Amino acid sequence: TINEQNPDVENEVTKNYITVGFSQLGAESDWRSTNTESMLDAFSQENGYNLIYKNGQQKQSNQITAIRMFIQQEVDYIVLAPAMETGWDSVLGEAKEAGIPVIIVDRRVDVADKNLYSCWVGSDFELEGKKVAAWLKAFTEKRGISADDIHIVNIQGTIGSTAQIGRSRGLANAARANGWDILDEVSGDFTETKGREVMASFLRKYDNVNVVYCENDNEAIGAIEAIENAGKKVGADITNGEIMVVSFDGVNQEAINYAKEGKIACIAECNPHHGPRVSSLIKTLNSGGIPDKFNYVSEKLYSSFDDISEIVVDGSTYTIDELE
Ligand code: AHR
CATH class of the missing domain: 3.40.50.2300 (Response regulator)
Known part of the structure; x- marks a missing residue:
């Protein structure tokens, strides 16, 4: 494993x-x-x-x-x-x-x-969450789906990690602002196994879930399996019985394939290639320089649905790319 x-x-x-x-x-x-x-x-x-x-x-x-x-x-x-x-x-x-x-x-x-x-390099996890939420809002509005018809469960990441805190906050604030119903949130520890278990228990508990916010792709893969095992369909037609899965990372090939098929409706990229970035910070420190304290990596938003081509978050516009 x-x-x-x-x-x-x-x-x-x-x-x-x-x-x-x-x-x-x-x-x-x-x-x-x-x-x-x-x-x-x-x-x-x-x-x-x-x-x-x-x-x-x-x-x-x-x-x-x-x-x-x-x-x-x-x-x-x-x-x-x-x-x-x-x-x-x-x-x-x-x-x-x-x-x-x-x-x-x-x-x-x-x-x-x-x-x-000395310094930090990584992702803006709350921004990632805001981007997925902004995509969900734009997508559902475009398809004429009312906010009252959106019932979300959140499979959170490891509780207390920045990735979980930021992504959960991004969703919670958007849900409050848009009047979406968050039915429940439970940690799936960023793993496929827990994602499957948590989703299966959500499906036993709630009969009206139609959006699953997975805080990473491994959880999303597990959640999709649980949804299909329960005889339900993953997709974007959420007022006609389908369950939409949204996620984060864009690294795992199975998740990328799911995104291409529309089974994962939207993925906020989380970039893992930090090795050269950390090495360059060390080189700066080693030559007596002072690097910036906080170094954010810029990241994309992916969806195969072409209903919307861009979203705006905190005044910045993000185009929606297709995964390759
Ligand atoms: O901290 C980054 C997160 O941790 C990634 O989204 C997740 O997949 C990983 O386990």
Whole structure:
């Protein structure tokens, strides 16, 4: 399974190379595996790095242990892809005390002292949520579907992670503003198995679900299976019995195929290719420069339905692309 992939890596140490300790949070999704590959590629010996990679297996305590080990090993830089936002103050304080710069990647950390880390690079998760919600609003209005007829369930990501917090907030605010009914929200931990289980239980509990907001593609794949197993149809005709699935990432090939078929109606891209970005931040720091504190990656919105060609969120226009 995905969770057994990405074992720990410790390269032979070469003198004069930059030594990086990378604590990855786990291997819960295809996005995560692609992200790990991007990081391992960027921090290769050919690129002048000694890498110590630790897979946190979804446990913050494992990540804290890994960071303490990196400090003991006197690495030059610590890179942290945190499972959740809170709980990092002490260990990042220890890294600062040891004089080791920390770069945060993907999700964010919520620490009282922002100087505990040098910089962050990743996605604007709330914007991703707002984009999917804006697409849903534009699409349903175009098809003459009333807000009163929209009944949503949210299969959330790992609770307390920036990806979950931002995407859930994007939906909640849009639902409030548009008068949509959110029937329920339960975490699917960004996995296919939990996505399937959570969707099956939603279908047993509610007979009027017609939109499933999945906080990543692996959950969406599981949800589609649960919907079809229950003898229901996935699609965009939501006032005639079909259930619409919307999602995030755009990395997993099965999900991309579903999006092409219209089974996933809309996907907000979440870009996993952070390896070269983190490497470039380290190069800046290493040459005495000060990179921007927060570095956002720009991302697309995908749908195969051509009812609408663009949406506007917070004054910016986003065109809707087709997945290739
Ligand atoms: O933090 C990014 C999220 O984490 C991705 O959307 C999800 O697939 C992953 O597990």
